[in-house]
Amino acid sequence: MATKAWLCIITLLVFIFSASAENAFEFLNNFRGYHKGDNIEGISKLKKHLQDIGYINSDPRNSNITSNIFDDLLESALKKYQSFYNLNVTGVVDDDTVSLMSQPRCGVPDSPAMRPDYAFFPGKPTWWTYNLTFAFAPGTRGDAIDPVANALEDWASVSPFKFSLNNIFNNANFKISFVPHDGPLKDLANSYAPRDGRLHFDEAENWVIGKVPGGIDIESVGLHEIGHLLGLAHSKDPKAIMYAYFWPNTVKIQLQPDDIQGLKALYNF
Template sequence: MASIDTLLPFVYICFFLFSPSLGKVLNNNPIKHLQGCHKGDKVQGLHKLKLYLAKYGYLNYQNSPDHTNADEFDEELDAALKSYQNFYHLNATGVLDENTVSQMLVPRCGHPDKKIHQHGTKLLHTVSHFQFFANEPKWPPSKSHLTYAFDSDYPNNYIPPVDRAFNTWATSSNYFTFSRVSDINGADLKIAFESPQHGDVDFELNDLAHANPPPGGRFHYNSAIPWSVGPRPVRNHFDLETVALHEIGHLLGLDHSQYRDAVMFASINAGIVKGLNFDDIQGIKVLYGLN
C-alpha cells in the first residue's frame, strides 16, 4: 500500500501522437458524436461531455453526483461549455461546434485547467496566463539548491536533454541551482522512465509525463511514447528537453499556463521544440517573490 506522501497528486502533460491506434481512439470518442448539441437538448451520451468538463475544472458535481449522468443540456453545462470555449480562445457560443469538439479530441494534460470554488449555485473560476497550484506549494528559501537523480533503468542517452533543461531553469530563474547526484533515494527530485501501468498514477494511452508539485519531487516519463533527444525536432517524436522544461516547472510549483507559447501550456504537437517563454519565467519569479 502506498504511503500518503506517495499519493500526492501528479500533474500530467499529454501530447498529440500521430499513430493509427490513437486515431482510432479519437474517432470513437463519444464527444465527437455530440457535435451540434446546445442548451435545451436532451441527447443520449451528453453525460460524457459533463464528465469531461467536470474532470478539467469547468463543472462541480461533487454535491450532486447523479446529475453527472443526466443527458440534458442544462444551464450549468451551457455555462461550463462557454467557460471552456473562452479558456481555449474559441467562439463562446455554448454550442458544441466543430472547433470545440476538435479541441476536446486533442490528447491533453490530465490536470484541470481551472480551480473551481463552490459558492452557492455559482461556479467561480480564476484564469491567468501563468498559474500556481492550490495553496501555492513551493520550496522553502533553504532549498533554492535542489539535487536530482535518475533511476537506475533510465536510458543514459536520454540524460543530457534533462541536464540542459535544469541548466535553462537555473539560468532563467537566477535563483535556483541544480546538481545531479547518483543516489536517487536522497535526491530532492527523482526522474524515471515508467511503463504505462507502474503503480502510482498510471499513464493513459497518450499521457506523456507527470510530476509532483513541491515537495513531491517525482518526475516520470512514459516509456511507451516515441522520444527524441534534440536539439532539432523529429517528426512524430516528442522532445525530451521540452517536456523536461515543462515538468521541472511543475516540480518548482508552476501549474499550467493559458498562454499557448509558454512551455507550461498543457499540450503540444509531436515534432515541436519549445523553450522557456517570458510567461514561464515571470511565473516562477512571482511565485518565489523574485521581482
C-alpha cells in the same frame, strides 16, 4: 531502395501516431453541435474528461457527472474551457473546441479560476530552498537523461534555483520516471506541485530527441513538467512552455516571458 524503404517506415509511423491521436478523442466528434437540454448517449464521457482537466469539480457527490443530459454543469464547464483557451464562448461542442481538445496534453488539470496568463497551483505551494536535487528511476531510458538535465538547466538559468543529481532516487526532491499511464497521445506526462516532486512521463509515447515525425520531444515536455514541479500551473499563452497542449513533431525548448514572469512572481526574486 534503402531510401524508399525508410520513407515508407516514416510514413507508416506518422499514420500510426496520427490514428492513435484521432482514436483517443474520436468520441468528441459525436457531440458536435449539441447544446444544453439534449440527451446524448455517451456524453458523460465528455463530462469526465472536463473533470479530469479541471473544469468540473471532482466532488464524488456530483451525480450529474454520470448523466447523459447536456445540462448546466456541462455547458458551464465548456464555457470555462473555451474562455481559458481564448475560443468562442458558445457552451456547445463546436469545431474549434473539438480541434483543441483532441490534441495530446499534459495530464495536470488546468486552473481556470486563476490569472489570465501564468498561473499557480491552489494555495501557491513552493519549495523551501533554491538548492534542489533530482534523480531518475532505476532503468530509465538512457536517451532521456541529457534532455531532462538540459531542461533543468534552462529553469536554473532564469532563476536562483540550482539542481544537482542525487544517486538515491527516493532521497531526491525531483523523482523522474517513465511509467504506464493512458496510452499514446493523450496525457503525455504528469507531475505534481511542490513539495511532492514526482514527474511521470507516459512510457507509451513515441519519445524522441528533437523534431521527428510522429514523435514527442523529451526535452520540450520535460521543460513543461519541471515548471509544474516548481509550482507553476498552466498558462493561457499558447507560446508559453506552460501551455497545456503539445503537438507531435514539435520542439519548444525556450522559456518564454510568461513562464519566467510566473516563476518570479511565485518566488519573489
